[in-house]
Amino acid sequence: MDFNDTPEEAAYRAKVREWLAANAKPKSDANDNLRLAEVLKRSKAWQATKAEAGYACITWPKEWGGGGGSTIESVIFGQEESKYDAPAGVFAIGLGMCIPTVMAWGSEEHKKRFVKPAVRGDEIWCQLFSEPAGGSDVAGLRTRAEKDGDEWVINGQKVWTSGAHYCDYGIVVVRTDPNVPKHKGLTMFWVDMKSPGIEVRPIKQMSGDSNFNEVFFTDVRVNDDQRLGNVGDGWKVALTTLMNERLAVGGGMGGTSVKDLVEMARSTEMDGMPALQNGSVRERIADWYVQEQGLKLTRYRTLTALSKGQTPGPESSISKIVSAKKMQDLGAFAMDMQDIGGIIRDPEISAENASPQEMWFGAAGYRIAGGTDEILRNIVAERVLGMPGDIRVDKDVPFNQMPRGK
Amino acid sequence: MNFDFSDDQKMIKEQVRKFLADKCGYAVTRRVLEGKEPYSRDVWKGLVDMGLTGTAIPEEHGGLGLGALELCVIAEELGRVAAAVPFSSSVYLASEAINLFGTDAQKANWLPKLAAGEIIGTLAWAEGTHQPTARNIKTSFAGGKLNGEKLPVPDGSYADIAVVVVSAGGKGISLAIVDLREAGVTRETLTTVDIVRDHARLTFKDAPAELMSDQGNGEAQLARLLDGAAVFFAFEQVGGTEAAMNMARDYAMERFAFGRVIASYQAIKHKLADMYVKLELARSNAYFGAMQLNDQSAELPEAAATARIAATDAYCFAGQENVQVHGGIGYTWEADTQFHYRRSKLLSLTIGSPVNWKNKLVSCLEARNAA
Numbered sequence: 001m002d003f004n005d006t007p008e009e010a011a012y013r014a015k016v017r018e019w020l021a022a023n024a025k026p027k028s029d030a031n032d033n034l035r036l037a038e039v040l041k042r043s044k045a046w047q048a049t050k051a052e053a054g055y056a057c058i059t060w061p062k063e064w065g066g067g068g069g070s071t072i073e074s075v076i077f078g079q080e081e082s083k084y085d086a087p088a089g090v091f092a093i094g095l096g097m098c099i100p101t102v103m104a105w106g107s108e109e110h111k112k113r114f115v116k117p118a119v120r121g122d123e124i125w126c127q128l129f130s131e132p133a134g135g136s137d138v139a140g141l142r143t144r145a146e147k148d149g150d151e152w153v154i155n156g157q158k159v160w161t162s163g164a165h166y167c168d169y170g171i172v173v174v175r176t177d178p179n180v181p182k183h184k185g186l187t188m189f190w191v192d193m194k195s196p197g198i199e200v201r202p203i204k205q206m207s208g209d210s211n212f213n214e215v216f217f218t219d220v221r222v223n224d225d226q227r228l229g230n231v232g233d234g235w236k237v238a239l240t241t242l243m244n245e246r247l248a249v250g251g252g253m254g255g256t257s258v259k260d261l262v263e264m265a266r267s268t269e270m271d272g273m274p275a276l277q278n279g280s281v282r283e284r285i286a287d288w289y290v291q292e293q294g295l296k297l298t299r300y301r302t303l304t305a306l307s308k309g310q311t312p313g314p315e316s317s318i319s320k321i322v323s324a325k326k327m328q329d330l331g332a333f334a335m336d337m338q339d340i341g342g343i344i345r346d347p348e349i350s351a352e353n354a355s356p357q358e359m360w361f362g363a364a365g366y367r368i369a370g371g372t373d374e375i376l377r378n379i380v381a382e383r384v385l386g387m388p389g390d391i392r393v394d395k396d397v398p399f400n401q402m403p404r405g406k
Numbered sequence: 407m408n409f410d411f412s413d414d415q416k417m418i419k420e421q422v423r424k425f426l427a428d429k430c431g432y433a434v435t436r437r438v439l440e441g442k443e444p445y446s447r448d449v450w451k452g453l454v455d456m457g458l459t460g461t462a463i464p465e466e467h468g469g470l471g472l473g474a475l476e477l478c479v480i481a482e483e484l485g486r487v488a489a490a491v492p493f494s495s496s497v498y499l500a501s502e503a504i505n506l507f508g509t510d511a512q513k514a515n516w517l518p519k520l521a522a523g524e525i526i527g528t529l530a531w532a533e534g535t536h537q538p539t540a541r542n543i544k545t546s547f548a549g550g551k552l553n554g555e556k557l558p559v560p561d562g563s564y565a566d567i568a569v570v571v572v573s574a575g576g577k578g579i580s581l582a583i584v585d586l587r588e589a590g591v592t593r594e595t596l597t598t599v600d601i602v603r604d605h606a607r608l609t610f611k612d613a614p615a616e617l618m619s620d621q622g623n624g625e626a627q628l629a630r631l632l633d634g635a636a637v638f639f640a641f642e643q644v645g646g647t648e649a650a651m652n653m654a655r656d657y658a659m660e661r662f663a664f665g666r667v668i669a670s671y672q673a674i675k676h677k678l679a680d681m682y683v684k685l686e687l688a689r690s691n692a693y694f695g696a697m698q699l700n701d702q703s704a705e706l707p708e709a710a711a712t713a714r715i716a717a718t719d720a721y722c723f724a725g726q727e728n729v730q731v732h733g734g735i736g737y738t739w740e741a742d743t744q745f746h747y748r749r750s751k752l753l754s755l756t757i758g759s760p761v762n763w764k765n766k767l768v769s770c771l772e773a774r775n776a777a
């Protein structure tokens with residue numbers, strides 16, 4: 001057992017390191033509170049630089065602007081890139097989920113039109129799936145599209161759409177037939193976010209930030225050739241997106257690590273002693289360290305399979321279940337350690353630049369986004385352990401006769 | 407990146423798994439539970455015949471000369487069936503201790519017999535219902551004689567030799583070897599939560615014994631021995647977790663309540679998903695422990711503690727919740743759920759409690775951060 005690169009991997013890593021050293025910016029704290037416009041500018045510039053060199057979308061074919069490389073190369077690049085100030089967050093949904101869906105279901109013409117600009121970061125995409133009526137049960141969506149000649153007319157509302165306020169395009173799943181059971185009456189389209197009738201209203205999150213939006217559709221006209229997949233196949237198409245979502249979201253987020261927590265506990269006084277000497281503090285630190293290491297090493301197992309050209313096992317499905325809750329609990333505990341002072345959320349005063357407080361807020365969303373804790377447990381039980389799906393009361397019922405809440 | 411066992415190691419694992427599936431079903435282990443034999447003699451003999459007791463013992467001392475990684479895959483399979491054999495005592499504890507810290511003469515004398523399964527060894531460490539430490543060990547060694555009392559000692563009712571942790575007269579602790587078949591040793595079998603695995607009280611009255619090498623360094627030696635054992639036990643716990651999880655899943659897929667299988671209830675599904683999450687965290691951490699042990703890395707203490715904590719958490723959870731998933735039938739003497747319920751608790755304490763291992767882990771992290 002070892003964590004070493006194969007000779008080919010080592011050569012690739014060396015090449016990547018050299019390129020990053022010449023092209024990427026070193027990390028700096030000064031970037032923490034940039035305005036959105038500045039974030040977008042920097043992100044787009046970095047994405048274009050990568051695309052130029054074949055380091056954007058490394059696993060995609062070169063003809064689509066990708067790098068024509070392997071998954072392991074993409075992982076190696078990601079590991080090395082993370083040592084630099086390399087903003088990529090705004091592209092995660094578009095390149096992680098939307099464009100793969102376009103590539104799988106779009107026409108040749110659309111692929112030619114959209115894939116390269118997205119890879120280069122010139123155009124950003126969002127995912128218009130969730131609605132007020134349901135996110136977990138996204139197939140219960142109510143936004144409808146009616147055929148009018150060569151066009152479809154969309155009316156309804158999407159919600160929680162990350163990035164809609166700066167995105168150029170989106171993929172939207174809508175109901176085209178309410179008379180059949182819910183999964184059967186859906187169709188997927190791509191839309192220009194500047195189409196007449198689309199209104200984006202930012203939603204203020206409980207953290208006070210605004211990263212996601214409500215998106216209203218009022219008589220928005222899309223051409224039939226904007227359809228991705230057949231009429232009525234929207235659910236099948238959506239599954240392509242959602243499969244990719246699990247790959248994109250699984251990685252976890254930064255914030256206060258266990259190592260940081262040890263340092264905080266060393267310098268924080270509790271009961272007249274460093275908190276690090278307190279038994280219950282030590283026990284919690286140990287538990288989170290075991291989780292943090294366990295997740296990292298589980299990724300190494302997956303990488304080992306990829307490196308050997310094998311299909312990874314289902315073990316990576318545990319990642320978000322563990323990491324989201326750990327973020328929330330660790331953030332909360334780091335606040336507890338500061339006693340009443342833990343309520344202060346001010347980077348100037350709070351320990352660790354208020355990272356525990358930010359993490360505690362962020363985690364509340366992370367436990368919901370891209371599949372809630374509960375939905376992910378269902379997935380493990382059903383897909384990994386082979387247990388039966390939930391009993392459904394809406395399965396064979398036409399959508400317009402389904403029981404529904406407010 | 408090569409964070410996996412080799413094909414050869416997987417082959418050993420497969421062989422052991424087949425052998426145990428065939429010869430070490432719960433019905434066989436139940437014979438020990440019911441007091442019909444002190445341990446599963448046929449299973450033990452089979453393991454010995456396969457040479458597994460000598461896995462990590464050097465060839466010059468009659469072993470197979472393989473390493474820690476091979477022992478880890480064997481441990482996982484023994485844990486899976488909750489085998490009633492003295493493998494852990496004789497192999498991870500006694501043989502490893504002698505191989506690591508015995509004098510040349512002691513190695514030449516004992517290792518071939520341990521490898522060949524002619525004798526069974528164990529470690530006599532604890533002295534009652536508290537955490538044994540370098541400062542509270544009372545068993546003494548002087549003039550070649552051992553005096554004191556050890557309990558609980560795994561496989562103590564029938565082990566032939568023991569590595570004994572003794573007080574080094576105010577200078578911490580030392581390791582000594584005692585032949586338990588000699589005069590001056592009395593044994594009394596104890597009732598424990600896992601009666602499938604024998605534990606005894608050993609009383610020494612002027613029992614002849616010999617110190618092992620490097621005296622004065624006993625605390626570090628014991629710590630190293632326990633770190634290695636923590637990794638091997640972690641693999642047993644991983645195997646046990648998977649078995650308990652599968653037992654719960656299989657039962658849930660058959661049992662009906664309110665007109666449908668209980669596996670279709672989310673409370674049950676999510677419990678199983680949690681078992682899987684803990685299992686995978688434990689497995690990944692166990693692999694890392696194995697790697698550090700095999701590489702004789704300076705990071706072993708941290709990796710071993712991490713492996714042990716994760717594996718203990720996973721197995722105790724799966725052991726308990728497996729009973730819960732079974733309902734009333736799971737609480738009966740006839741049910742096989744009890745094997746993992748019992749074993750998970752035993753393994754969580756056998757070389758020190760979770761609290762102490764967590765404390766130790768954080769001490770490692772403190773030291774590393776400070777450096």
Ligand SMILES: Cc1cc2nc3c(=O)[nH]c(=O)nc-3n(C[C@H](O)[C@H](O)[C@H](O)COP(=O)(O)OP(=O)(O)OC[C@H]3O[C@@H](n4cnc5c(N)ncnc54)[C@H](O)[C@@H]3O)c2cc1C
Binds near residue numbers: 134137369
């Ligand atoms: C930060 C953030 C960013 C997001 N970005 C996007 C985006 O870009 N595009 C997009 O389309 N959506 C996005 N979402 C929406 C997200 O996918 C949904 O919020 C999520 O799927 C949950 O749906 P819901 O909010 O309707 O909650 P509900 O589905 O109503 O869930 C409410 C509660 O019920 C539980 N529940 C629901 N169904 C079941 C079940 N079958 N079994 C057990 N429990 C169940 C849930 O676990 C949850 O606890 C984002 C959400 C967040 C928080």
